[in-house]
Amino acid sequence: MKPTLLETQDLCVNYGRVEAIHKVSIRIREGDIVTVIGPNGAGKTTLLSALMGLLPARGEVAYQGQPTLGKVSVDGLVGKGLVLVPEKRELFGSMSVADNLLLGAFARHRRGARDHARTMEEVFAIFPRLAERRAQEAGTLSGGERQMLAMGRALMAKPTLLMLDEPSLGLAPLIVKEIFRIVVQLKDMGVSVLLVEQNARAALQVADYGYVLENGSVALESDARTLLNDPRVIESYLGLGGSHSIAA
Amino acid sequence: MSRLFTPNRALLGFLLALSLVPLFAAPFTVTLVNYIGLYALVALGLVLLTGIGGLTSFGQAAFVGLGAYATAYLTTRHGMSPWGTLIVGMVITTAVSLALGFITLRLSGHFLPLGTIAWGISLYFIFGNLEALGGHGGIDGIPAVDLFGLELGSGRAFFYVIWATLLAAIVTTQNMLDSREGRAMRCLRSMTMTEAMGINTLWYRMVLFMIAAQFACVSGWLYAHLQRFVNPTPFSLGHGIEYLFMAVLGGTAAVWGAVFGATAVTFLKEWLQDLLPKLLGATGNFEMVVFGLLTIIVLHRTRDGLWPILMRFIPQREGKKTVEPALPLPRRDLPTTGREVLQVKNVTKRFGGLVANDRMNLTVRAGEVMALIGPNGAGKSTLFNCISGVNPPTEGEIHFMDQRIDALSSREIAKLGMSRTFQHVRLNQDMTVLENAAIGAHLRGRKNFVQSAWRLDREEERRLLWEASHQLERCGLGEHLFDAAGSLPLGKQRIVEIARALCSDPTLLLLDEPAAGLRHLEKRALAELLAKLRAEGMAILLVEHDMDFVMGLADRVVVMEFGEHLAEGLPQEIQTNPKVLEAYLGGVDA
Amino acid sequence: MDFSVALLLAQDGVTNGAIYALLSLALVLVFAVTRVIFIPQGEFVAYGALSMAAINAGFLPPTMWLVVTLGIAVAVVESVAALREGATARLPMIVFRNAVLPILAVIAVRYLPLKSLAYPLQVAIALAFVVPLGPQIYRLAFQPVAEATVLLLLIVSVAVHFMLVGLGLYFFGAEGGRTPAFTDGGFTLGPTYVQFQTLWIVGIAALLIAGLALFFERSIYGKALRATAINRTGARLMGISADLAGKLCFTLAALVGAFSGILIAPITTIYYDTGFLIGLKGFVGAIIGGLASYPLAAAGAILVGLLESYSSFYASAYKEVIVFTLIIPVLLWQSLAKHHVDDEDEH
Known part of the structure; x- marks a missing residue:
C-alpha cells in the first residue's frame, strides 16, 4: 500500500454559528488521484480552504506526516509542495x-x-x-x-499534492476533456491530485478513490469505479428518488 | 448587581452632577467642562459619519472654524445678531459639505477623508492670511449671546447653553437613528443591498456628512461666543485629527461614545501636558504621541472604542419588545394571474473575455413560481444581477411590467415593484430582525430625517414596523423579532431576507438559493409560504440547488449551462431530460 | 514676470515636483499593495533630512533609540507568534534580526567619527537609522489589522503620523535643519542660473524612479508586489504572504521618503513638522493618478511642483490653498468619469 500524503481527522469548519463541514476524515495516498464530489453547497471548497490554512478549522490535518492546522502558514504549505488551484x-x-x-x-x-x-x-x-x-x-x-x-501557475511551484477546485467549472465539454486528460498526465508524472468536482462522472473516471460530500459530511466513500456505478450518487445530485438524504 | 444602579438612574445622576458643575466647581473646571461639551458635539458628528456611515473626516476643525469665523466676522464688522450669524454659518456649512460630498462621495470611501484633509488645510491658511479675518491675530470683541434679554457673558452661564445644545443633539440623533431614515443610514456599508431596497445611498452619505458638518459649525459658533475671540489655531488639521481620536477612543458605535471620548481626551490632555515634560525632562508634544498610541491600541483591540467596555458595568436598558398594531400600509395592485411580468430577451453579460450569460431568454408570469437551475458557474446569479440592476447586462433587453429596465439602476427597478434576496446573506448583523425587515419597506415611507429627529414620524414608523412584523410572522420568524440578525443561523437569516423583500410589497420576487441551510421542516414551511404568495398572484423567480425543493414547488423550470438556455419545461420533463442529466453529472468519456 | 523669472520658477517647480513624484509613487505602491493610505510618508522626509543634518553636524542619529525600541517590540511580537505556532527554532533569528542587530548598529555608530565621514557614508548612516522604522511600523501598527477596512487603516495611519510628529519634536527639536549641498555652486544656462544641487535632485529622483520601474518590471519580488496589488488571494496561494509584501513596500516607502528628505535638505530648511505638507503634495499627485496609475501620479506631482512654484510668486500666502484646491477639479473629473462604488461586504 502506498504511503499516506495527506490525512484529515474529524475536520470541522464553522462560518459564524453555522457548521460548514462536519467531522470530515479523508486520506490521500502518494501518487493517487482522489476526488471529492458532491452537489453545490456541500462544503467542497470549504474543505480545500481549510486544508490550505485559509480558514480557521478544528480537528487534525497531517501533510507528509506533520500536523499543519494552525502551525504552518499558507506560504509554508506552498513551500512544502501543497498547492491549490482555486475555483x-x-x-x-x-x-x-x-x-x-x-x-x-x-x-x-x-x-x-x-x-x-x-x-x-x-x-x-x-x-x-x-x-x-x-x-x-x-x-x-x-x-x-x-x-x-x-x-500551469500551480505547477511552477512543483507541487507534491495539487488540489484542484472545480477545474471543469463553466468550461465546454471539449475543454473539460482536455483538462482531465492533463490531470491523468500529471499523475503519471508523479504528482498526487486532490480533485474537487461537481462533474461527478468525469472526476470518477480519472480518479483512484472518491468521497461524496453532502451537507458538509462525507456521505459515501469508495474506490472510484464502485462510486461510478452507485445510483445513490445520482440521487444526491438530482433528487430523483425524492429521498431527502443519502447519508442515513 | 443591585438594582440601585439602573441605566435611567445613571443618566439622571449624570445630568444632575452636570447641572451642578457651574454652581460649585472651580472656574478652571467649568471651562474644561465647557470645552468638553464643545468637543463632544463635534465628535458626535464623527460618530455618525464613522460609526454609522463608514466614512470619516479629518476636516471637522475647519467646519468649527467656519461657524466661529462666520459669527466673529459678521457680528464685529457688520453688527449682525449672533442668532443671524448662526443661520448664515449653517447655510455656508451646508453648501460646503454638499459640494465636498458631491465631488468625493461617488468615489471610494477614502476620498472623502482625503478631500477633507485638503479642505482643512486650505481653510486654515485662508483664516490666517485674509486681512478681513484679522490674519493670524484673529478677531476679538465678539459680543455675548443674548437669550430672551439675558446676556450670557460668563462661562458659567454659557455652560447651560453648550450642554443643552449637546444634549439636544444627542437626543435628536438617537431619534433619527431609530427611524426609517436611521435604518437606511445604518445599512450604508452594504451598498448593493441597500440600493436594491430602493435606497439612495449617495444621498444618505451626503446627509450624514452634512449633519456632522453642522454639529461642528454649531460648536464653532458656541466657541466664538464663549471665548469672545477667535484666531486660526484651534481650527487646524491637527485639531481635526484630535476630534477623530475622541470619536474613535470613545467609540463610534454609540452616540455617548462621543461624550466619553471628548471627556477622556480633554482630561488626559490636561494631565499629560502637565506630567510628561516633567517626567521626560524635555519639551515635546508628548500627548500627541500618547493619543496616537492609544488610538492604535484601541483600534487593534476593541474597534468599537472604550464606551462599550464602560457599559459592561451598567445594566443595559431593555429594548422595547412589542410592536404596536397600526393601520396596514397601502398595497400596490398585483397584475392578474398569468400575465407576463418579466421578459428577459437575448441577454448577454460579459466580464472581460468571459461570457457569463449568452443570449439568455426567459419569462415569468404573475402567479407562478419559475425555477432557474443549472450547475455551479452556469451564470444564474449573474442573470439575477442583470435582472435586478445590480450589474446590468452587456447586451439584450429586459422588460418588467411593460417597462424596459435593463438600463435602470437597481434602485429604480426596486421602485417598480421588484425585490430580491442575495446568495450571500446581506443583513445588518447588529440590527434586530425586525429592523432588518423594515429596511425592505423603506420606499413605503415618506418622512425625512429632520422629521424623524423630532419624532414627527411616529405614526408612519408604527405602520412600517407593523408591516415588518407581519411579514416576519408570515415567514415563521415571529419569535425572533427582537433578536440581532447575526445571532440567527444562516438558514433563518435567508428567511429574514425574504421577509425584507416582502416588506416592499413586490410584484416580482427574486430568490437566490432561499432553501440553502434550512432543515427539512423549515424547507417545507418555506415551500408552503411561497405557494401561498403564488396563490395571491405574486410572481416568483428562484435559483435553487435543492432539487427536491425545486421539483416540488416550481410551475416551470429553466435550466442554464455555460450561461446559455439549455432546457425549459415542467419539473417532470426536466428531471428526465438527458441533456440536463448530462449537464449536472457530466458525460465526458475519458 | 519676465522670461528669466519664469525659468527660475520652472526650475524650482520641477525640483520640488521631482520630490513629490518620488513620494507619490511610494504612496500609490503602499496603497495598492496594503490598502494603507500612508499619511506618515512625509514624516520620513523630515526624519531623513533632520537625521542627515544631525550626523553632518557630528551628532549621533537621533532616531537610533526609536529603532532599537521598536525593534525590541517587533522581536517580542514575533516571538510570541512563533511560540504560538510551536516554532521555537525560529526564536534566535527573530531576536537577532529585530533586536540585537539595531543595538549592535547603535554601538558601532558611537565609535564612528561621524563629522569627518565622507558624505555618502553619512547618507548611508542616516538611512540606516530611519528606513527600518518603515517595516517596524508596518509590523506593529498595520499587520495586526491588515484585513480591516480602508477607513480603519486610514485612521491608524493618521495616528502613526501624529505619533511621529510628536516624537519628531522630541528627537530634532523645534529648530529646523539644513545640510550643505552635495556639490556647491552652479552654472549659468542662457538667461538662468542652475544650481548643481538642482541637478542632483532631479537626476537622483529620475534614477530612483527608473530603479523602481526596473524593480517592478524585472525582479520577481517587484512582480510579487504588483501581483499582491492585483489579486491578494491569488498572491497568497502562490506563497506571497501579505506580511512579506507589506513589509517590503513599507521599506521602499521609508527609503523613498528618507532619501527625498536628504535630497531637499540642502535647498530648504526642514522642520520636524514640515514633512506632512510635503507628503500631502505627493498625495495630490497620487490622487491625480487615481491612487492607481504610477505615470499619472508622477506627472501630477510635477504639476503640483510647478503650480506651487508659480503661485508662490503670484500669491505667496495662498500657495498651499491653491495647491490643495487642485484636487477639487481632479476629484470632480474622476467622480464624473467613473461610477465607482465600494462595497466592503463584497468579497
Whole structure:
C-alpha cells in the first residue's frame, strides 16, 4: 500500500454559528488521484480552504506526516509542495501569462531555486496554448485558457499534492476533456491530485478513490469505479428518488 | 448587581452632577467642562459619519472654524445678531459639505477623508492670511449671546447653553437613528443591498456628512461666543485629527461614545501636558504621541472604542419588545394571474473575455413560481444581477411590467415593484430582525430625517414596523423579532431576507438559493409560504440547488449551462431530460 | 514676470515636483499593495533630512533609540507568534534580526567619527537609522489589522503620523535643519542660473524612479508586489504572504521618503513638522493618478511642483490653498468619469 500524503481527522469548519463541514476524515495516498464530489453547497471548497490554512478549522490535518492546522502558514504549505488551484482561478489579470507563471515559482524562489526558465518550459510542454500566449495579459484569456494558466501557475511551484477546485467549472465539454486528460498526465508524472468536482462522472473516471460530500459530511466513500456505478450518487445530485438524504 | 444602579438612574445622576458643575466647581473646571461639551458635539458628528456611515473626516476643525469665523466676522464688522450669524454659518456649512460630498462621495470611501484633509488645510491658511479675518491675530470683541434679554457673558452661564445644545443633539440623533431614515443610514456599508431596497445611498452619505458638518459649525459658533475671540489655531488639521481620536477612543458605535471620548481626551490632555515634560525632562508634544498610541491600541483591540467596555458595568436598558398594531400600509395592485411580468430577451453579460450569460431568454408570469437551475458557474446569479440592476447586462433587453429596465439602476427597478434576496446573506448583523425587515419597506415611507429627529414620524414608523412584523410572522420568524440578525443561523437569516423583500410589497420576487441551510421542516414551511404568495398572484423567480425543493414547488423550470438556455419545461420533463442529466453529472468519456 | 523669472520658477517647480513624484509613487505602491493610505510618508522626509543634518553636524542619529525600541517590540511580537505556532527554532533569528542587530548598529555608530565621514557614508548612516522604522511600523501598527477596512487603516495611519510628529519634536527639536549641498555652486544656462544641487535632485529622483520601474518590471519580488496589488488571494496561494509584501513596500516607502528628505535638505530648511505638507503634495499627485496609475501620479506631482512654484510668486500666502484646491477639479473629473462604488461586504 502506498504511503499516506495527506490525512484529515474529524475536520470541522464553522462560518459564524453555522457548521460548514462536519467531522470530515479523508486520506490521500502518494501518487493517487482522489476526488471529492458532491452537489453545490456541500462544503467542497470549504474543505480545500481549510486544508490550505485559509480558514480557521478544528480537528487534525497531517501533510507528509506533520500536523499543519494552525502551525504552518499558507506560504509554508506552498513551500512544502501543497498547492491549490482555486475555483475562481485568482489570476493576476493585468500581468502577462509569463509573469503569472513566474510568480507560481515565488515560494521556491524564496527557498533558493533559480531554475524557473526550465520549469516554465516544462509547463509549456504540458500546455502549449500558454506558450503561444505568453506575452498576452491574463485578463484577456478565454475561460479554458484561464484554467490552464491557473494550473500551469500551480505547477511552477512543483507541487507534491495539487488540489484542484472545480477545474471543469463553466468550461465546454471539449475543454473539460482536455483538462482531465492533463490531470491523468500529471499523475503519471508523479504528482498526487486532490480533485474537487461537481462533474461527478468525469472526476470518477480519472480518479483512484472518491468521497461524496453532502451537507458538509462525507456521505459515501469508495474506490472510484464502485462510486461510478452507485445510483445513490445520482440521487444526491438530482433528487430523483425524492429521498431527502443519502447519508442515513 | 443591585438594582440601585439602573441605566435611567445613571443618566439622571449624570445630568444632575452636570447641572451642578457651574454652581460649585472651580472656574478652571467649568471651562474644561465647557470645552468638553464643545468637543463632544463635534465628535458626535464623527460618530455618525464613522460609526454609522463608514466614512470619516479629518476636516471637522475647519467646519468649527467656519461657524466661529462666520459669527466673529459678521457680528464685529457688520453688527449682525449672533442668532443671524448662526443661520448664515449653517447655510455656508451646508453648501460646503454638499459640494465636498458631491465631488468625493461617488468615489471610494477614502476620498472623502482625503478631500477633507485638503479642505482643512486650505481653510486654515485662508483664516490666517485674509486681512478681513484679522490674519493670524484673529478677531476679538465678539459680543455675548443674548437669550430672551439675558446676556450670557460668563462661562458659567454659557455652560447651560453648550450642554443643552449637546444634549439636544444627542437626543435628536438617537431619534433619527431609530427611524426609517436611521435604518437606511445604518445599512450604508452594504451598498448593493441597500440600493436594491430602493435606497439612495449617495444621498444618505451626503446627509450624514452634512449633519456632522453642522454639529461642528454649531460648536464653532458656541466657541466664538464663549471665548469672545477667535484666531486660526484651534481650527487646524491637527485639531481635526484630535476630534477623530475622541470619536474613535470613545467609540463610534454609540452616540455617548462621543461624550466619553471628548471627556477622556480633554482630561488626559490636561494631565499629560502637565506630567510628561516633567517626567521626560524635555519639551515635546508628548500627548500627541500618547493619543496616537492609544488610538492604535484601541483600534487593534476593541474597534468599537472604550464606551462599550464602560457599559459592561451598567445594566443595559431593555429594548422595547412589542410592536404596536397600526393601520396596514397601502398595497400596490398585483397584475392578474398569468400575465407576463418579466421578459428577459437575448441577454448577454460579459466580464472581460468571459461570457457569463449568452443570449439568455426567459419569462415569468404573475402567479407562478419559475425555477432557474443549472450547475455551479452556469451564470444564474449573474442573470439575477442583470435582472435586478445590480450589474446590468452587456447586451439584450429586459422588460418588467411593460417597462424596459435593463438600463435602470437597481434602485429604480426596486421602485417598480421588484425585490430580491442575495446568495450571500446581506443583513445588518447588529440590527434586530425586525429592523432588518423594515429596511425592505423603506420606499413605503415618506418622512425625512429632520422629521424623524423630532419624532414627527411616529405614526408612519408604527405602520412600517407593523408591516415588518407581519411579514416576519408570515415567514415563521415571529419569535425572533427582537433578536440581532447575526445571532440567527444562516438558514433563518435567508428567511429574514425574504421577509425584507416582502416588506416592499413586490410584484416580482427574486430568490437566490432561499432553501440553502434550512432543515427539512423549515424547507417545507418555506415551500408552503411561497405557494401561498403564488396563490395571491405574486410572481416568483428562484435559483435553487435543492432539487427536491425545486421539483416540488416550481410551475416551470429553466435550466442554464455555460450561461446559455439549455432546457425549459415542467419539473417532470426536466428531471428526465438527458441533456440536463448530462449537464449536472457530466458525460465526458475519458 | 519676465522670461528669466519664469525659468527660475520652472526650475524650482520641477525640483520640488521631482520630490513629490518620488513620494507619490511610494504612496500609490503602499496603497495598492496594503490598502494603507500612508499619511506618515512625509514624516520620513523630515526624519531623513533632520537625521542627515544631525550626523553632518557630528551628532549621533537621533532616531537610533526609536529603532532599537521598536525593534525590541517587533522581536517580542514575533516571538510570541512563533511560540504560538510551536516554532521555537525560529526564536534566535527573530531576536537577532529585530533586536540585537539595531543595538549592535547603535554601538558601532558611537565609535564612528561621524563629522569627518565622507558624505555618502553619512547618507548611508542616516538611512540606516530611519528606513527600518518603515517595516517596524508596518509590523506593529498595520499587520495586526491588515484585513480591516480602508477607513480603519486610514485612521491608524493618521495616528502613526501624529505619533511621529510628536516624537519628531522630541528627537530634532523645534529648530529646523539644513545640510550643505552635495556639490556647491552652479552654472549659468542662457538667461538662468542652475544650481548643481538642482541637478542632483532631479537626476537622483529620475534614477530612483527608473530603479523602481526596473524593480517592478524585472525582479520577481517587484512582480510579487504588483501581483499582491492585483489579486491578494491569488498572491497568497502562490506563497506571497501579505506580511512579506507589506513589509517590503513599507521599506521602499521609508527609503523613498528618507532619501527625498536628504535630497531637499540642502535647498530648504526642514522642520520636524514640515514633512506632512510635503507628503500631502505627493498625495495630490497620487490622487491625480487615481491612487492607481504610477505615470499619472508622477506627472501630477510635477504639476503640483510647478503650480506651487508659480503661485508662490503670484500669491505667496495662498500657495498651499491653491495647491490643495487642485484636487477639487481632479476629484470632480474622476467622480464624473467613473461610477465607482465600494462595497466592503463584497468579497
